[in-house]
Amino acid sequence: MRLKLVGIGGVSAATLEWLCGELERRLGWRCIRGETLQVCPGYNPLRGQYSAEVLLWTLSKRHADRVLGVTSEDIYAEPMNFVFGLAELGGRAAVVSTFRLRCGEHERFRSRLLKEALHELGHTLGMRHCLSRACVMSFSNSIAEVDEKAAEFCSRHARKLRG
Numbered sequence: 001m002r003l004k005l006v007g008i009g010g011v012s013a014a015t016l017e018w019l020c021g022e023l024e025r026r027l028g029w030r031c032i033r034g035e036t037l038q039v040c041p042g043y044n045p046l047r048g049q050y051s052a053e054v055l056l057w058t059l060s061k062r063h064a065d066r067v068l069g070v071t072s073e074d075i076y077a078e079p080m081n082f083v084f085g086l087a088e089l090g091g092r093a094a095v096v097s098t099f100r101l102r103c104g105e106h107e108r109f110r111s112r113l114l115k116e117a118l119h120e121l122g123h124t125l126g127m128r129h130c131l132s133r134a135c136v137m138s139f140s141n142s143i144a145e146v147d148e149k150a151a152e153f154c155s156r157h158a159r160k161l162r163g
């Protein structure tokens with residue numbers, strides 16, 4: 001599997017580099033860095049946020065087996081006030097936002113980003129939400145829930161990952 005990582009807005013090159021390596025190691029995929037988008041598409045002036053669905057549509061035009069966008073902007077998907085990320089279930093494109101993951105602790109921020117990236121990429125493999133809180137595919141509605149869950153797939157989802 002070839003994954004293309006696309007930085008959007010103010011995500012640092014160091015963060016993208018780190019995430020690429022970490023995803024390669026954990027998924028066994030090859031990760032390449034795509035061209036960065038300076039301006040995030042999908043701005044909705046009524047909400048002051050960016051549409052995750054518009055982002056997915058933009059990303060789905062990039063060529064790779066999977067495309068993961070990482071944006072620094074706040075994103076939403078109806079009917080939710082915000083989302084940490086969104087993906088096409090069983091599709092190619094996924095997006096995560098660092099906006100609500102930020103914190104003073106570097107390691108904690110990175111761990112949150114990794115979990116959300118693994119979660120959304122899991123959706124592109126057709127995985128649905130997991131009832132196990134230990135699984136990275138469990139649904140997170142708050143940052144506390146992101147911190148709580150593991151950065152690992154449960155045994156059932158790990159099998160699905162290996163195909």
Ligand SMILES: [Zn+2]
Pocket residue numbers: 119123129139
């Ligand atoms: Zn999800």
Ligand SMILES: [Zn+2]
Pocket residue numbers: 130131132135136137138153154155156157
């Ligand atoms: Zn699971």
